Amino acid sequence: MKIAAILSLAGALSAQNVPFQRILDSQKEPQNWFTYSGNYNGQRHSSLDLIHAGNVKRLKVAWVHHSGTTESHETTPLVVDGVMFLTEGPNVVKSLDTRTGSLLWRYERTIPKDLRLCCGRPNRGVAILNDTVYYGSIDAHLIALDARTGRVKWDVEMADYKTGYSSTVAPLAVKDKIILGAAGGEFGIRGFIDAYDAKTGARAWRFYTIPGPGDPDFGTWEGDSWKVGSAAIWTTGSYDPETNTTIWGTGNPGPDWNGDVRKGDNLYSCAFVAVDVDTGVKRWHYQFTPHDTHDWDATQVPVLIDGRFRGAPRKMVATANRNAFFYVLDRANGKFLTGKPFVKQTWARGLDDSGRPQVLPGTDPTEAGNAVWPSLAGGTNWASPSYSPATNLFYVPAREQGAFYYKGEADYKPGVIFNGGGQRVVPDEQPYGAIRALDPETGNLKWEFRTHTPANVGLLSTKGNLVFTGSTQGDFFALNATTGELLWRFRSNGGMNSNPMTYSVDGKQYVAMAIARALYVFDLME
Amino acid sequence: MRIVLLWVCLAAFAQDKEDVTLPGTAEDLARGKKLYLGSCTYCHGPTGDGGKGADLARRELVRAKTDGDLARIIENGIPGTEMPAAWHMTRREVTQTAAFVRSLAKVDVRAVAGNAVNGLALYGKHGCAGCHTVKQTGGYRGGFMGPDLSSIGLKRSAAHLREAVLSPAASLPDDFMPARVVTKGGQTVEGRRVHEDTFTIAIRDAAGNNHSFLKAGLQSVSLDRNSSPMPSYKDKLRDTELDDLIAYLVSLKEPL
Structure with missing residues (x-):
């Protein structure tokens, strides 16, 4: 019986094909999870409702797949027609049977021993298009793998890892292109978003996240500091088919905590940039934190919402930013619509009419240290938010914590850490976290679920009126999406640093979450 | 593979014998401080008393008994830990940083008056x-x-x-939290907190017994870092x- 099932699965896999149109229409196939956030709109919302608020108490472990690597998991698996694709840091891609966790193939890349990395060797997942899986490797290559076998089809270098470039982001497949960017924001890279031809690996365009000479936005960096200003890319962007733009969040300017050597707004660091998918030409940008000196990357997944704003229909992009403010922009032009803090912050009086922060004096890092809220890790970090069209609520993992920020020297040398300071915790502060549900029209808090430690785990909302998330201390749990009430929890005692997702196969819904060094998959007790 | 590992160990051993003299001028220490603030404070704190990284504000560092050890750790990092190599420093900058790290020692080396x-x-x-x-x-x-x-x-x-x-x-040490809980059944337990998360708390009492509770079963939880049982x-x-x-x-x- 089991053998027959696997054989039938193998048949399904060989027939597997994910053309662009299927990803575009992914709402028609809620059983699958075609792209990092589940859908191009970045909502990380599923219309599956076999698991719902009324029966989630019966959720239990269906299977566990151990990684065998030493890195903590940051992956979001993709699921296509009963087959799963996931990554394991530092250098592994796998395909699994979604019903059992059994291995179908494993690809391991040989990586250089002299990698320059700031923050571990994670990877956040793959993209799939047609019959190919796309993987951005820690040594800054983009690699195309046969979805049936894991064999390498092509391998292109995005940038030279020896000068501090790396890649940890799950690529985004749009039309005939694979879009991703380079990490390395603590190494003085010049950040970029690249698009590659999905068939050949030829680079179609490159958009530098720091404009160069001749660009109208050039000149927001003092002297030559733009050449080493970072603005890295390390979380996946969204795609708006109506405007044919892809919207990505950019990282901090470098050096992180010493802004003296890069006076100016430092465009397009700490910003959303909207780029034409066909040409790579920028349509608009919106910078959340001009001249950031606290390492508040804007690398949160842009959440596209079609809703009403002040009574009129509006196409928006919403984000809860690391700088402690929640923002809603018009996604056709990047115009600021509204914004307000969603956690404690002490660095800005507020936002002006254009959304620019009114920065309070004396909030920059100093050699002696300067206490500012939020901390370096921010009001939220890279863990995915979620938006549920059913509740019209924006869910965010929130962090209530401050830090002492320090400024140090930073002389740029290729491939070496370029951060110019650091932070340390505020003694005797008892930091905490919360899952917060915000009204996307106002940013007002609708409910919160408090967690003992600052929240750093992504969120998944479902049509079953559920929000799934976890804590850094090892609890994976489900909340009522309307009220925030705790409905179910699973104690793993392993750290979580990833995002949940859901899929169904053979009429059964599963919820998957990478915990510590394993993937846990849950289903309902019969 | 095993042979390769052995070779690496021998190489490290040979390197360990290298003697390093740390610079001691005020300018060296000032430069070391700036380098330290730029690269080390994130984990070790600006005064070296630790955090994510080890407490450096003491005279004897477990992994760096000699100045040569300390310089090599800064230069190469500690494999298998989060301590990275200081790729960005020249050898001289490494020794300046090491000299500053040594100056952070809080342990008073002067003779203590008492008996x-x-x-x-x-x-x-x-x-x-x-x-x-x-x-x-x-x-x-x-x-x-x-x-x-x-x-x-x-x-x-x-x-x-x-x-x-x-x-x-x-x-109070950073990880010391006096705690007192009252269960819904009226039982009171006092001691130091040994674990807490969103849903549970564990307390070790004065006799060394561990008590672990689901918060849902508690009437109250009191934590007070402003007082000490001592x-x-x-x-x-x-x-x-x-x-x-x-x-x-x-x-x-x-x-x-």
């Missing part, structure tokens, strides 16, 4: 062992409520220990007795 033998007697007389453990011949002796003092002479300066004895609440010895020790007690504590140097 450690008398201090041991005072430690017993005032009941310190009721809450604190010290490793002695035959094993660990003492209570569980307070921090283990076996290596306190390596970790803290005499001045810091004096402050802790006189004003305990002013110098009384002040300000009015209980004469000045010379305080010196003796501090001398005893400074003498506790169980290897880390």
Whole structure:
């Protein structure tokens, strides 16, 4: 019986094909999870409702797949027609049977021993298009793998890892292109978003996240500091088919905590940039934190919402930013619509009419240290938010914590850490976290679920009126999406640093979450 | 593979023998401080007293007994840990940073005035062992409520220990949280918190027993870092007795 099932699965896999149109229409196939956030709109919302608020108490472990690597998991698996694709840091891609966790193939890349990395060797997942899986490797290559076998089809270098470039982001497949960017924001890279031809690996365009000479936005960096200003890319962007733009969040300017050597707004660091998918030409940008000196990357997944704003229909992009403010922009032009803090912050009086922060004096890092809220890790970090069209609520993992920020020297040398300071915790502060549900029209808090430690785990909302998330201390749990009430929890005692997702196969819904060094998959007790 | 590993070990061993002299001018230390603030404070704190990274503000560093060890750790990192190699520093900058790290040591190397033998007697007389453990011949002796003092002479300066004895609440260790819970059944448990998350809390009482609770089953949880279960010895020790007690504590140097 089991053998027959696997054989039938193998048949399904060989027939597997994910053309662009299927990803575009992914709402028609809620059983699958075609792209990092589940859908191009970045909502990380599923219309599956076999698991719902009324029966989630019966959720239990269906299977566990151990990684065998030493890195903590940051992956979001993709699921296509009963087959799963996931990554394991530092250098592994796998395909699994979604019903059992059994291995179908494993690809391991040989990586250089002299990698320059700031923050571990994670990877956040793959993209799939047609019959190919796309993987951005820690040594800054983009690699195309046969979805049936894991064999390498092509391998292109995005940038030279020896000068501090790396890649940890799950690529985004749009039309005939694979879009991703380079990490390395603590190494003085010049950040970029690249698009590659999905068939050949030829680079179609490159958009530098720091404009160069001749660009109208050039000149927001003092002297030559733009050449080493970072603005890295390390979380996946969204795609708006109506405007044919892809919207990505950019990282901090470098050096992180010493802004003296890069006076100016430092465009397009700490910003959303909207780029034409066909040409790579920028349509608009919106910078959340001009001249950031606290390492508040804007690398949160842009959440596209079609809703009403002040009574009129509006196409928006919403984000809860690391700088402690929640923002809603018009996604056709990047115009600021509204914004307000969603956690404690002490660095800005507020936002002006254009959304620019009114920065309070004396909030920059100093050699002696300067206490500012939020901390370096921010009001939220890279863990995915979620938006549920059913509740019209924006869910965010929130962090209530401050830090002492320090400024140090930073002389740029290729491939070496370029951060110019650091932070340390505020003694005797008892930091905490919360899952917060915000009204996307106002940013007002609708409910919160408090967690003992600052929240750093992504969120998944479902049509079953559920929000799934976890804590850094090892609890994976489900909340009522309307009220925030705790409905179910699973104690793993392993750290979580990833995002949940859901899929169904053979009429059964599963919820998957990478915990510590394993993937846990849950289903309902019969 | 095994042969390769052996070769690596031999290479490291040879490298370990290299002697390093740290620079000592005011300019070197100032440059070392700037480099330290730029690269090390994120984990080790601006005064070296730790955080995500190790506490460097002490005279003896477990992994860096010699200045050469310290320089090599800064230069190469510690494989298998989060301590990265300082790719960005020249050899001279590494030694300047190492010199500054050495200057962070809080442990007072000057002779302590008191008599450690008398201090041991005072430690017993005032009941310190009721809450604190010290490793002695035959094993660990003492209570569980307070921090283990076996290596306190390596970790803290005499001045810091004096402050802790006189004003305990002013110098609680970062991980020390007095806790008191009352269950819905009316049972009260007091002690130090050994674990807490969103849903559970665990407390170790003065007798060393661990109590673990689901928060949903508790009537109340009280945490108070502004008080210490340890009384002040300000009015209980004469000045010379305080010196003796501090001398005893400074003498506790169980290897880390």
